[in-house]
Amino acid sequence: MSSQPEPGAEPGSGRPDVLVHRLPSFALPFLALLRDHFTVLDPRTDSPDEPAHAFLARRAGRTRALVCVGPTPLPADTLRLLPSLRLVVATSAGVDKIDLRECRRRGIAVTNSGAAFAEDVADYAVALLLDVLRRMSASDRYLREGLWLKNGDYPLGFKLGGKRVGIVGLGNIGSQVAKRLQPFSCDIAYNSRSKKPSFPFPYYTSVRDLAANSDVLILCCALTEETRHVIDREVMTVLGDRGVIINVGRGGLIDEKELVQFLVRGELGGAGLDVFEDEPNVPKELFSLDNVVLSPHSAVITPESFEALGELTMSNLKAFFSGQPLSCLVQGE
Template sequence: MYAFPSHTAASIPTSDETPTSDLPPLLVLRPLSDAWLSALNAKFTLVSPSSPLSASVHAALISGAYNRVDPALLDQYPSLRCLVNTGAGVNHINLEECKRRGVQVANVGETHSKNVADYAVGLLLDVMRRITMSDRYVRNGLWVTRDNYPLGSKLFVQIFQLGGKRVGIVGLGSIGSAIAKRLEAFGCKISYLSRKPKPTVSYRYIPNICDLAAESDILVVSCALTKETHHIVNKQVLQALGKEGIIINIGRGANIDEPELVRCLIQGEIKGAGLDVFEHEPNIPKELIELENVVLTPHQSVFTPEAMAEVIQICIANFEAFFAGKPVITPVVAD
């Protein structure tokens, strides 16, 4: 899911009039920052959902943070033939229904892969080396007041070395591959699960999630959310990962059975977790707030200003292809 700072979001003028410009009309179903507005306004006539024109528009900009693309939405905008999603994940889009109605769907391709991969490694290093926890310790004044300077706290017994660890990557798409490349530089041993082995990589392929977890010190969830991957990390998988195991999730919250994960973290059945996504965002299980063995961030792994600029350009390029009668340039390929 991807979005931009809505403190800068402006409204699209609602108009009952026929557009006076020759620019093709574009339905906008998510808030827009100033950067988005000025870039889109230069190329399209923006149409808001409340405009009577919205029912006749052929293309729309959407986001998983704000939109659920189901038959009801598609009925509301029956002329739509092209949807461009500003994020990587498309679990909010009923792709079969779109296909049936002849609606092309695009996302932003691999724009986000590098940033999400960087973020996954950042979360992992943070959890392994207790960076966020230690910052809290220092800010709370405990470094000075505890007599066991410099490294006395019991907190620190949970620190782990990353080098040499076995990392199991759940989903070796462009994000998972970028994570693997980075972790190789830290001396990690990579295995992965995907629908099929990837002939271009030398990492070990383990086709069963429980086997992957059992043979990993660290499990990184970087797969799309589909029917098959819903709760792919369940109680059995967490047990297979075991007491010394670390889990990182930059996929989707519902890839993990969240109540079970929370129970394992509380009871020490797994060692720790770095979570950027949750099942019921922005709500997170309140028990997590009290835990020292987790790092919790608000679904921001894609977010950098540099990516924002790139995302705007790739969305515009998709719409331009569509309006020129060509296929979108970064289509979402359904399973």
């Protein structure tokens, strides 16, 4: 008796179809890995001159799995072109660009990649914090511009040891941040959707109360309707003029216009920002501030993280097509 192809497989291939949504050029090795195991549908390489919606209607109607690369929008109108879709594998930790409501309505499972990126992002968050407090980037510029010779020693920075650090979102990334800060003897507290009994840190039900009892806020949570602008004027006010904000989550977690004004007026002590509300546009008012460290959404970008991402993505796709449990499930079918 002849074997039958998996549901959603291209006839004669014996391999399941996997649609890749908006693959950037730096992820080409990732595409090669997928092609070793699946029939990959990629509008950018398969039909670069054809409108994406036409490609989806023509080639992807039977596709059951989609890999959404990076913070790529996946709105309801795109999902409607994929009537057989049952799995979205997001290669980013955040899934705010995916219409989760439509996925839930359709019974489409969604996974993210937070576990693959957690350690690298946590490293980056602590590096940003050290840079903001000790002014490493600013003192580097001071030296290169000849100002050490001309003006003498650079102004003092601040130590990290003993700081009260509030973590907003104690998930994969936030828990790794906490782990890295403990050797610095920081007093760690957190806000999250719910209390985490396995962690010994004080829990605050509101971000405002967390800020009122912190010297530093580190943002590691997902961007949702509930968390958009969770760092607002009131939170910045109670954090105070020596308070520091580190954001490795999403730009929309902060009311960016208010943040700029607080920093320009000296009403916040500093900020380390890897993400912004309107990337790649960054408020120019921040460029001249020595107490602000800016980064182009690169906390997750290491060869090691991409290798881990590839393994996690492959694991979830193989699990899906063999009926096994998924990892890093954001929402189930």
